[in-house]
Amino acid sequence: MDNKFSSWEKVSIARSIKRPTALNYINSIFEDFIELKGDRGYGDDSAIVGGIAKFENKSVTVIGIQKGNSTKENIERNFGMPKPEGYRKALRLMLQAEKFKRPVIIFVDTPGAFCGIESEERGIGEAIAKNLMTMSNLKVPIVSMIIGEGGSGGALALAVADEVWMLENSIYSILSPEGFASILYKDVTKAKEAAEIMKITSSDLLGLGVIDRVIKEPKGGAQEDSNKMILSIKANLKEVLERLSKEPVDSLLTKRYYKFRKLGKYIE
Numbered sequence: 001m002d003n004k005f006s007s008w009e010k011v012s013i014a015r016s017i018k019r020p021t022a023l024n025y026i027n028s029i030f031e032d033f034i035e036l037k038g039d040r041g042y043g044d045d046s047a048i049v050g051g052i053a054k055f056e057n058k059s060v061t062v063i064g065i066q067k068g069n070s071t072k073e074n075i076e077r078n079f080g081m082p083k084p085e086g087y088r089k090a091l092r093l094m095l096q097a098e099k100f101k102r103p104v105i106i107f108v109d110t111p112g113a114f115c116g117i118e119s120e121e122r123g124i125g126e127a128i129a130k131n132l133m134t135m136s137n138l139k140v141p142i143v144s145m146i147i148g149e150g151g152s153g154g155a156l157a158l159a160v161a162d163e164v165w166m167l168e169n170s171i172y173s174i175l176s177p178e179g180f181a182s183i184l185y186k187d188v189t190k191a192k193e194a195a196e197i198m199k200i201t202s203s204d205l206l207g208l209g210v211i212d213r214v215i216k217e218p219k220g221g222a223q224e225d226s227n228k229m230i231l232s233i234k235a236n237l238k239e240v241l242e243r244l245s246k247e248p249v250d251s252l253l254t255k256r257y258y259k260f261r262k263l264g265k266y267i268e
Contacts, residue, residue: 002231003033005169006195006196007171007194007195007196007198007200007201007204008177008191008192008195009201010169010170010195010201011171011172011177011195011200011247013169013221013223014148014149014169014170014171015111015148015149016221016223017068017069017070017071017074018069018223019147019148019221019222019223020078020147020223020226020229020230021064021066021067021068021069021109021147022049022064022065022066022067022107022109023049023064023066024069024148024226025064025107025147025230025233026053026062026064026107027214028226028230029055029230029233029234029237030053030055030060030062031054031055032053032054033051033052033053033062034051034052034053035049035050035051035231036050036051036089036093037054037089037195038085038089039086039088039089039091040086040088041085041088042084042097042122042159043085043087044085044089045078045082045083045085045086046066046076046077046078046185047066047077047079047080047081047082047086047110047114048063048064048066048067048079048082048086048089048090049061049063049064049066050063050064050089050090050093051093051168052102054240055105055237055238055241056238058103058241059100059102060072060097060102060103060104060105060143060241061093061096061097061102061103061104061105061200062104062105062106062107063090063093063094063104063105063106063107063140063158064106064107064108064109064171065080065082065086065107065108065109065110065154065155065158066080066109067079067080067109067110067148068080068163069107072129078114079111080109080110080111080148080149081110081111081112081113081114081115081154082110082113082114082154083113083114083116083119083122083124084119084122084123084124084126084127085122085127085152087113087124087127087128087130087131087157087158088127088130090106090131090157090158091127091130091131091134091179093136094134094138094142095134095138097138097140098138098139098140101140101228102140103140103142103143103241103244103245104138104140104141104142104143104161105140105142105143105144105232105237105241106142106143106144106145106159106161106209107145107147107159108144108145108146108147108150108155108158108159109146109147109148109149109150109170110120110149110151110155110220111149111151111176112151112153112154112155112175112176113128113152113153113154113157114154114186127157128153128154128156128157131147131157131158131160132156132160133167134158135158135160135161136160136256136257136260137253139252139253140142141162141241141244141245141247141252142160142162142163143161143162143163143165143237143240143241143244144158144159144160144161144163144164144165144168145164145165145167145215145233146159146164146165146166146170146171146172146202146211147167147170147222148167148170148171149170149171149237150166150170150171150172150173151173151176152173152174152175155172160256160260161256162211162244162252162255162256162259163212163213163240164210164211164212165211165212165214165215165236166202166211166213166214166215167212167214167215167217167222168202168214168215168217169202169217169221169222170202171200171201172200172202172205172210172211173198173200173204176191177191177192177194177195177198177200178191178194180194180198181193181194202214209262209263213236214230215229215232215233215236217229
């Protein structure tokens with residue numbers, strides 16, 4: 001790969017406010033996108049967007065964790081940190097996709113689920129756990145890609161998929177380098193050193209078998225040539241959806257099951 005950035009440099013690129021967001025990709029890759037809101041229980045969470053769209057003249061369900069392109073929008077989107085109703089909205093859309101046999105495509109970009117008191121009051125742990133359980137058995141193809149940050153359970157809650165991808169300069173980890181440094185070193189200023197040993201980059205995780213594919217970014221990162229990045233994602237999606245759509249449901253679910261059992265090292 002041409003982009004020779006350190007792990008910490010990739011953290012900075014993944015967090016860049018100039019980086020294309022989920023909605024940037026959704027509006028450019030898909031046609032006739034209709035956003036659907038609300039979890040039918042509490043309310044709507046603007047940190048997660050989703051709805052129905054067309055891809056290669058076929059109906060799909062698209063979901064994304066949405067950050068902002070500005071400080072104002074980031075505040076409105078809670079900096080891409082979903083609350084329980086956001087995950088429940090995503091779950092509602094995925095179950096709807098299963099009912100109508102639509103593939104699910106997900107764009108993940110979050111530092112983690114929102115951990116404020118209102119999230120705890122409304123059951124953030126249960127919402128994430130239910131997504132994990134439901135996605136493992138969802139009877140339609142699922143493709144999930146990390147387009148920026150993939151932080152902790154907040155990202156994993158939308159990444160139990162038949163194929164998990166990362167853009168080249170994205171990151172995916174159990175917690176932030178700052179959090180890791182504060183726990184391991186008792187010094188948050190050592191986040192740079194933590195990033196280098198955490199194995200959070202796309203190349204690290206591809207080598208470990210945690211993800212299935214790395215999508216190469218333009219020189220300097222996706223933010224330098226978003227059109228080129230969009231075309232690359234679109235080409236990869238076309239190939240994988242054609243393949244997964246031909247897979248029998250039983251085979252799809254079996255492969256998904258063992259894929260994540262293997263990652264958990266639970267296979268006997």
